[in-house]
Every structure is written in structure tokens, then in C-alpha cells.
Amino acid sequence: MDLQSFLQSGLLESYSLGQCDPTEKATVELMLSQHEVVRTELENIETALEQFAQTQAVAPPEWMKGRVMDMLDPMSKPSLPTTPNAPNIPNGRDFNLLSLILGAGAIVLGTMFFNSNNKAKILKNEAEKAKTQLIDCEKQKNTNQSLQQQIAHINDPATQKTLVKWLESGVNTEATASVYFNSKTQKAFVGQTQIPTLPTNQDYQLWVIVEGNPNPKPLNVLKNDDTLAAVNNFVGKAQAFAISIEPKGGSINGKPTTVVMLGKV
Amino acid sequence: MEEKIIQLLQNQDKEAVSILYDKYGAALFGVILKVVHSRELAEQVLQDTFLKAWRNGIQYDAQKGRLFTWLLNIARNSAIDATRTNYYKFYQKSDNLETLYHAQSDNALNPDTLGVRQIVQGMDEKYRILIEKIYFEGYTQQEIEQEMGIPIGTIKTRLRFAINELRSVFADTNAGNLGLILLFLENYYSRL
Numbered sequence A: 001m002d003l004q005s006f007l008q009s010g011l012l013e014s015y016s017l018g019q020c021d022p023t024e025k026a027t028v029e030l031m032l033s034q035h036e037v038v039r040t041e042l043e044n045i046e047t048a049l050e051q052f053a054q055t056q057a058v059a060p061p062e063w064m065k066g067r068v069m070d071m072l073d074p075m076s077k078p079s080l081p082t083t084p085n086a087p088n089i090p091n092g093r094d095f096n097l098l099s100l101i102l103g104a105g106a107i108v109l110g111t112m113f114f115n116s117n118n119k120a121k122i123l124k125n126e127a128e129k130a131k132t133q134l135i136d137c138e139k140q141k142n143t144n145q146s147l148q149q150q151i152a153h154i155n156d157p158a159t160q161k162t163l164v165k166w167l168e169s170g171v172n173t174e175a176t177a178s179v180y181f182n183s184k185t186q187k188a189f190v191g192q193t194q195i196p197t198l199p200t201n202q203d204y205q206l207w208v209i210v211e212g213n214p215n216p217k218p219l220n221v222l223k224n225d226d227t228l229a230a231v232n233n234f235v236g237k238a239q240a241f242a243i244s245i246e247p248k249g250g251s252i253n254g255k256p257t258t259v260v261m262l263g264k265v
Numbered sequence B: 001m002e003e004k005i006i007q008l009l010q011n012q013d014k015e016a017v018s019i020l021y022d023k024y025g026a027a028l029f030g031v032i033l034k035v036v037h038s039r040e041l042a043e044q045v046l047q048d049t050f051l052k053a054w055r056n057g058i059q060y061d062a063q064k065g066r067l068f069t070w071l072l073n074i075a076r077n078s079a080i081d082a083t084r085t086n087y088y089k090f091y092q093k094s095d096n097l098e099t100l101y102h103a104q105s106d107n108a109l110n111p112d113t114l115g116v117r118q119i120v121q122g123m124d125e126k127y128r129i130l131i132e133k134i135y136f137e138g139y140t141q142q143e144i145e146q147e148m149g150i151p152i153g154t155i156k157t158r159l160r161f162a163i164n165e166l167r168s169v170f171a172d173t174n175a176g177n178l179g180l181i182l183l184f185l186e187n188y189y190s191r192l
Helices: A003-008 A011-016 A022-034 A036-054 A063-071 A097-155 B002-010 B014-036 B039-059 B067-083 B086-109 B116-122 B125-136 B141-148 B152-172 B178-191
Strands: A159-166 A176-182 A187-193 A202-210 A217-221 A229-231 A238-247 A258-264
Touching: A003 A011, A003 A022, A003 A036, A011 A022, A011 A036, A011 B152, A022 A036, A036 B014, A036 B067, A036 B152, A063 B014, A063 B039, A097 A159, A097 A176, A097 A187, A159 A238, A176 A238, A176 A258, A217 A229, B002 B014, B002 B039, B002 B067, B014 B039, B014 B067, B039 B067, B125 B141, B125 B152, B141 B152
Parallel strands: none
Antiparallel strands: A159 A176, A159 A258, A176 A187, A187 A229, A202 A217, A202 A238, A238 A258
């Protein structure tokens, strides 16, 4: 292509708008390298386009420059490498679509992950809470059943209450224990109140004295609380209940060590 | 001045971007805005444009074109790409009214922009449409060929004529001189 035809072909204008294909681009750049008049012509075209663009100027937001400059920090350099021999005037539509999509995707996935993770945590917490509540309900149900049984036991006409009192007056006169014995079922419950706290190496133990047997029969080691405890089974007609102080865990020889409380049936 | 900017740019000196932004930021933003029709997206494209300029500045070759042309093509191509994404559709839906408002306000405050569009509007349609399609709608010449059935060679010739018209305007006047632009319009119509 001769010089004049080249100048009139519109290739330079297309080149200045980045609209040449690779062959055209190579042709233009060859002509640029060989002819001053081509360089001048391109300069004039580009100047016109620049002036044209300047007339359409719209001021960006004031904060924009600061953001642009911040983006130049080395830490924000692209993870995607640029083509080493990228053309001076870009033909490719190199808008960073990938980063845009990846960014948007990351936000969406991040949000989804965060949401699902959050939902999972919430569900897990709810499940744990429900489990705890279920256990509490079971406990409460058992407690209620136990209390109902105890109430039924106490209210049964065959049940007799025996008040077990402290033997040494002036020591713990207020301390008492109650044994509810049902002669039909041969079951008993025991509850104690205001019994002095023992050293950690000692326990209170309940005993029963059965008609016809002079030796007390060991029953429960008492817990230091206010609840009723089912009394261990025994055979025979109870004449009296006694409470002794024993080594930790109860009598070791089947005989009371020190009887401190007694109540006749 | 341009040589100094190029040197800074190729030394990866941030000052180059600062100067380029001050000198060309508004012009590039104007072009981008006209392509993407979304102020929010235009802001992103403008940031992207300068980031690319900084990253690729070392490859810039002054022998192959002016610095602004290089920047303008980065901006235009970035803007065109942005319009071809679903992301753009999202912005377009949410931003159209706001952009329209801002674009009108901005243009109203910038006397340099007055009349230029009218110059383009006043051109012969076969030239005007090329400027419209390429500058404001982001078409490639191939796309214009396919859509309008105009051979590529004709497109190039017409584009040359259209740019020559612009050159004749700016050869006689400064870019912001509305009076001379209007004079050009009168001259142009008188030749028809």
C-alpha cells in the first residue's frame, strides 16, 4: 500500500480508536516507523479525539482520586499477570471482568457461606438448647413422678410418720428427721431437716429396730439435703428408727457407732 | 510534560497516575459514563482504567500513539466490556435514573460539553452513526458491519471523514469554545 492510499484508507483513524485487527495494526505500526507524515497525521487525529473527549468531560466524585491512588499500593497489585507483549494500544476488551466476576462471586459465596455457616451455628445452638430442655423435661418429669409417688405414699392411710429426734437435749433440739413408713407396702421415705453438718469424714446413717430383733438393722446413709429418700427395704414391723454418726460411707461392722437421734413408731 | 509523565509511569512512580488523573480523569469519566450509562459502574471503570494504566505503563510506547489515546482506549474498552456483563445489567437497572440526573446536572455545569453532541447530531447520518456507535455505544467496526451491512472498508473511510470533521473544528477553535463550534455547525450546514 502506497503512502497516500494508506493515509486515505481510514486505518489510522481506526488505529487511534483501537479498532484495528492485528494485521492492520502491524501495517499501521510499520508505516509509523517509516514515515514522518504518518506520525504527524496520527498525532493530529489523536489530538482531535483528545479534544473531543475533553469536551465531554464530567468531573468524577472528589473521593475518586484518593481511591485510585490507594489502589496503586503494591499490596493491591493484580494477581493476574499482564501479557508481556501486550499491544501499546489495546485491541482486547481487557476490562477486568474476571476480577469483577470473582469479586462478585466471592461476595455471593462468602455471603452464602456466612449465611449457611451462621444458620448451621444457629441450628446447632437451637438443637443443643432443645436437647438441654428435653433433658431438663425428663428430669422434671422424673422428679414430678417421684414427688407424686412420695405424696401418694405420705397420704396413704397405711403410712405412719415417725419423727426422729435428737437424743441429747440442748444440743440440737430443733434437729429432726421424719420417716414415712407404709406398713402395707413395707416401703419408707426419709427426710431430714436442720441436722448439723458433719465433718467430711463422717455420715449420718438411718437404722430400723424391728419387732423381735434387738439388733438395729442398717438402712440408708443420709444425704445432707432436704429431699425425701426412699428407705432401703427391710422385713418386719418397725418399732423405732434411729440415726447414728458413722465413718464416711456408713457403718463398717453392721452396728451403729454413735446413735444421736431416735424416734419410736 | 507528556515525556515527564511517561518517564514517571515507566518508573512505576505513583505521581504519574496522579498527574494523569488530574489531566485526563474528567475526560475519561465523561466518555465512560456515556458508554455505560451508570454512574456507579462508570466510577468502577474509571478506577479500573487507571489501575491498568499503572500496571501496564511500562509497556507504553510513545512511538505508537499519544498517552491520552492509550488511556482513552483502555477506558473505552473497559467500559464496553462492562456493558456486556450481567453485572452491568444489574447496575443499569438500579442506576439509570440517578445517572440520568447526574449526567444532566454535570453537563449543565460544564459549558465545554454544550453543543458537542449537537455537532455530532448535525453530521450526515452515515458519519454521525459511526461516531454514535463507536464513541457512545461501544460498537466495534465488525459489529457495525454485521448490523448495518456496511463493508469494513466503507466504515473506515467514513470514520476518517467524521474524524476529519472533528479535526477541522478543533483546528479552528479551542475545545470549549462554543461560539466557534456553532460557527462550524453553520459552515457545515451551508455546505450541505
